Amino acid sequence: MEKGTLLKRYGGFYYVLSQNNEIYESTYRGRHRLTQEDIYPGDYVEFKINDEGKGIIEGVLPRKNLITKPSVANITQLVCVAAFKNPNPNLYLLDRLLAIGEMNRLKIIICFNKRDLVSHDQAERILEAYRGLGYGIIVTSAKQNIGIVELETELSNNISVLAGQSGVGKSSLLNGIQPGLNLKVADISEKLKSGRHTTRSVELIKLSKGGLVADTPGFSRLDISGISAEKIGFLFPEFLPHRENCRFSTCTHSSEPSCAVIDALNRGEINKDRYTSYLAILEEVKNEEGGY
Ligand SMILES: Nc1nc2c(ncn2[C@@H]2O[C@H](COP(=O)(O)OP(=O)(O)OP(=O)(O)O)[C@@H](O)[C@H]2O)c(=O)[nH]1
Ligand SMILES: [Zn+2]
Incomplete structure (x- = not known):
């Protein structure tokens, strides 16, 4: 069995890049029917190569992300x-x-x-x-x-x-x-x-x-859902040295008292534009959590 990476789906075919750097036009013959969610470009697949040099995908390996x-x-x-x-x-x-x-x-x-x-x-x-x-x-x-x-x-x-x-x-x-x-x-x-x-x-x-x-057409926004508001601060590396000094461990660095991130901002140690972006992302995620 060969292993490869799915490059694209097109017209009922799957184009798989093998570990030897060859691209195989492939069909799927696995035990389960594949739905749209079961296979995406970037997925690792197991496949066989038939006599005509075409690939036959037998399974999709677990994905990392x-x-x-x-x-x-x-x-x-x-x-x-x-x-x-x-x-x-x-x-x-x-x-x-x-x-x-x-x-x-x-x-x-x-x-x-x-x-x-x-x-x-x-x-x-x-x-x-x-x-x-x-x-x-x-x-x-x-x-x-x-x-x-x-x-x-x-x-x-x-x-x-x-x-x-x-x-x-x-x-x-x-x-x-x-x-x-x-x-x-x-x-x-x-x-x-x-x-x-x-x-x-x-x-x-x-x-x-x-x-x-x-x-890449369309890759301008990407999806940010599925993260809780109080985790957003972890996505800003410059907040990390300060956040452990916030009074509340669940601090969202927006309106809480004794917030070490806001103190650092006021001392000029955190960039204002970055902080503005942080607040906007926080709002976006809170709105999603609220379900509207
Ligand atoms: N002056 C200048 N113009 C550039 C440069 N790179 C791209 N452009 C121009 O910017 C415009 C947009 O370029 P694209 O490559 O289509 O931009 P894109 O990010 O792929 O756009 P989307 O497909 O809409 O996401 C074109 O008119 C390019 O010629 C650059 O380095 N300097
Ligand atoms: Zn804080």
């Missing part, structure tokens, strides 16, 4: 992409993605693209808030081919998702890494036609320097 909306299994790394300009960085969206990466215990990289559109000082002002959080930061310009090799290196040996606001340059970066991909770049009329919010199934792309990356 699953991110949803849209769904992909077993990712190891979340690359949160923002642009320095056009669009201006949406820090709430970026911080929300970082929190989702933390929630799923993924390796996290922040990629700031479109470096060509800002000066050194403008870039530094934006980067400042994100240094010292422990995340890898890559500065790129898909247009001027800056940082592309560095990004490619970070993607090898990982199953990665590039997530970020529409228009930040995710497709352009992947095209820069692998010119043969020809991912659609900024075809606005096409996007309107297909409808921005229709869920589209994910496809994992095999990179020539190694690694798999999800082809």
Whole structure:
């Protein structure tokens, strides 16, 4: 029996990447009927290869994680992409993605693209808030081919998702890494036609320097449900040294008295924008808990 990774489902077939780096068009012959929830791109499968060189999947192995909306299994790394300009960085969206990466215990990289559109000082002002959080930061310009090799290196040996606001340059970066991909770049009329919010199934792309990356339309928000309000603080690494000094162990660092996180904020040790994002995520999760 061979083991492999599902890259995509298409037209009733499953495309499986074997451990020998071959892609097999496969069908499923397991004992149970597969439903949509039973197998996602990124899933490890056991399969046989028949005389015609086609794969026959016999089972899906337990998955390590699953991110949803849209769904992909077993990712190891979340690359949160923002642009320095056009669009201006949406820090709430970026911080929300970082929190989702933390929630799923993924390796996290922040990629700031479109470096060509800002000066050194403008870039530094934006980067400042994100240094010292422990995340890898890559500065790129898909247009001027800056940082592309560095990004490619970070993607090898990982199953990665590039997530970020529409228009930040995710497709352009992947095209820069692998010119043969020809991912659609900024075809606005096409996007309107297909409808921005229709869920589209994910496809994992095999990179020539190694690694798999999800082809990403729709990966701007991801799902943050399923976490309780008092756990959100754990997703902000800069809160960790302070939170044990909060008076209440269940402190949500919002309106409680003697909150060490708020004290650190007031001393300027925690970035104000990051804290604002924290409060917004807290509200979002509380609203979900309330069921509306
Ligand atoms: N100046 C500049 N423009 C860039 C850069 N990278 C991408 N762009 C442009 O930004 C626009 C959006 O790029 P895309 O690659 O489609 O962005 P995306 O993040 O994939 O967008 P969605 O598919 O909507 O999620 C295009 O017009 C690109 O040519 C860059 O480094 N510098
Ligand atoms: Zn607190």
